[in-house]
Amino acid sequence: xxxxxxxxxxxxxxxxxxxxxxxxxxxxxxxxxxxxxxxxxxxxxxxxxxxxxxxxxxxxxxxxxxxxxxxxxxxxxxxxxxxxxxxxxxxxxxxxxxxxxxxxxxxxxxxxxxxxxxxxxxxxxxxxxxxxxxxxxxxxxxxxxxxxxxxxxxxxxxxxxxxxxxxxxxxxxxxxxxxxxxxxxxxxxxxxxxxxxxxxxxxxxxxxxxxxxxxxxxxxxxxxxxxxxxxxxxxxxxxxxxxxxxxxxxxxxxxxx
Amino acid sequence: xxxxxxxxxxxxxxxxxxxxxxxxxxxxxxxxxxxxxxxxxxxxxxxxxxxxxxxxxxxxxxxxxxxxxxxxxxxxxxxxxxxxxxxxxxxxxxxxxxxxxxxxxxxxxxxxxxxxxxxxxxxxxxxxxxxxxxxxxxxxxxxxxxxxxxxxxxxxxxxxxxxxxxxxxxxxxxxxxxxxxxxxxxxxxxxxxxxxxxxxxxxxxxxxxxxxxxxxxxxxxxxxxxxxxxxxxxxxxxxxxxxxxxxxxxxxxxxxx
Numbered sequence: 279x280x281x282x283x284x285x286x287x288x289x290x291x292x293x294x295x296x297x298x299x300x301x302x303x304x305x306x307x308x309x310x311x312x313x314x315x316x317x318x319x320x321x322x323x324x325x326x327x328x329x330x331x332x333x334x335x336x337x338x339x340x341x342x343x344x345x346x347x348x349x350x351x352x353x354x355x356x357x358x359x360x361x362x363x364x365x366x367x368x369x370x371x372x373x374x375x376x377x378x379x380x381x382x383x384x385x386x387x388x389x390x391x392x393x394x395x396x397x398x399x400x401x402x403x404x405x406x407x408x409x410x411x412x413x414x415x416x417x418x419x420x421x422x423x424x425x426x427x428x429x430x431x432x433x434x435x436x437x438x439x440x441x442x443x444x445x446x447x448x449x450x451x452x453x454x455x456x457x458x459x460x461x462x463x464x465x466x467x468x469x470x471x472x473x474x475x476x477x478x479x480x481x482x483x484x485x486x487x488x489x490x491x492x493x494x495x496x497x498x499x500x501x502x503x504x505x506x507x508x509x510x511x512x513x514x515x516x517x518x519x520x521x522x523x524x525x526x527x528x529x530x531x532x533x534x535x
Numbered sequence: 536x537x538x539x540x541x542x543x544x545x546x547x548x549x550x551x552x553x554x555x556x557x558x559x560x561x562x563x564x565x566x567x568x569x570x571x572x573x574x575x576x577x578x579x580x581x582x583x584x585x586x587x588x589x590x591x592x593x594x595x596x597x598x599x600x601x602x603x604x605x606x607x608x609x610x611x612x613x614x615x616x617x618x619x620x621x622x623x624x625x626x627x628x629x630x631x632x633x634x635x636x637x638x639x640x641x642x643x644x645x646x647x648x649x650x651x652x653x654x655x656x657x658x659x660x661x662x663x664x665x666x667x668x669x670x671x672x673x674x675x676x677x678x679x680x681x682x683x684x685x686x687x688x689x690x691x692x693x694x695x696x697x698x699x700x701x702x703x704x705x706x707x708x709x710x711x712x713x714x715x716x717x718x719x720x721x722x723x724x725x726x727x728x729x730x731x732x733x734x735x736x737x738x739x740x741x742x743x744x745x746x747x748x749x750x751x752x753x754x755x756x757x758x759x760x761x762x763x764x765x766x767x768x769x770x771x772x773x774x775x776x777x778x779x780x781x782x783x784x785x786x787x788x789x790x791x792x
Binding site: 435441 | 691
């Protein structure tokens with residue numbers, strides 16, 4: 279039995295369009311008896327919203343098959359915070375909801391926050407940069423859900439959490455304290471050990487981004503599979519230090535690996 | 536005769552409060568027959584607004600004694616653009632005004648822009664990051680008025696243009712193309728050669744920030760003078776590579792150098 283960990287945007291779909299052959303490939307793997315999970319860094323939707331989206335696109339999936347960076351961020355904070363401590367969130371409602379559901383206390387007061395949690399935020403403003411900066415001056419740690427520079431969309435790319443991280447690092451002059459999503463060891467360990475409960479060598483990490491999907495796969499001993507349906511082109515492979523175990527045109531070739 | 540180049544925020548005043556002794560020190564230098572100019576990286580006011588502010592604080596000053604990063608940015612673009620070319624501005628109205636006055640054509644269309652000009656912007660939003668990013672994808676160069684991480688204000692610091700630069704670099708994954716304000720050679724050369732018309736060795740650069748004021752002074756052969764009334768403390772001097780020629784508690788000690 280093998281474990282297949284699929285990235286979503288640029289790998290399974292682009293916006294609301296399924297990548298050709300995605301449904302058939304995933305169905306074939308599940309029919310074989312292999313385990314399939316979906317792993318996204320995107321912080322602007324809840325796990326349940328991904329389940330609904332995948333089902334609408336014709337891919338049968340259960341909640342425990344979807345892991346996102348919000349969920350892993352909530353777990354990270356659960357291990358570090360006591361009940362009285364609180365976090366300031368720069369991010370959208372799904373991130374706030376996922377943290378709240380897992381018992382993390384949220385504050386809007388930069389003096390009370392012991393962590394600033396940064397996710398992709400399409401309502402990002404100067405005021406939020408300043409709030410996070412004042413919290414940091416007041417000794418709060420800054421963590422981010424994911425390091426992705428951009429998110430692939432139909433017809434191009436738009437800035438993702440990397441832009442929010444950059445704004446805060448530009449203000450503080452220092453790297454932020456931690457990133458919880460791919461390619462973190464935290465994320466890899468959780469999905470392989472806790473969810474799939476398999477050996478890394480039996481698992482495939484399939485994604486479109488070298489510095490998250492492929493890097494994490496390689497560093498954790500998974501087989502890494504680059505698909506060319508998202509933000510990475512063959513030309514970009516020439517100058518990367520993250521070499522995939524396999525390169526395929528799209529997800530439809532994954533069952534043949 | 537000597538030339539004195541004074542930074543403003545943190546050096547001459549903090550918000551609307553004159554630093555104690557600033558007026559007397561500047562008056563003394565001018566009475567001696569030395570030349571005094573003011574040089575700020577701040578992009579959220581026009582040169583005329585600085586003249587008015589200094590006059591209200593009791594410091595007599597003419598427009599030709601004030602140089603800001605907006606002005607030097609406009610000069611930079613004048614040399615590189617033809618009449619048909621246009622720039623996308625991420626910044627506040629004074630930056631737009633200063634560029635427009637000097638004949639630079641402004642566009643809001645990311646497809647038309649051949650430069651993105653980034654200044655400190657307290658109305659910075661995700662939409663602006665995306666617009667600049669799309670212009671960059673479309674081959675526009677990105678330049679910034681100044682690299683300051685923060686601006687000193689009464690009681691603390693707030694994020695400056697460094698945060699805007701960071702957001703764009705976080706999205707593109709690359710350093711921006713150029714920074715026109717302090718510590719650029721462009722800024723140093725303009726103030727010393729074109730405005731003061733003196734030898735660098737006869738000029739003093741007085742400011743509160745190591746990586747802009749002191750760095751530019753040292754690299755251009757000026758005498759650099761750090762004042763401790765702004766964002767730099769004595770502790771911060773231990774770990775810097777920008778060593779000032781002089782360190783004084785405040786501007787009031789400058790005439791005695």
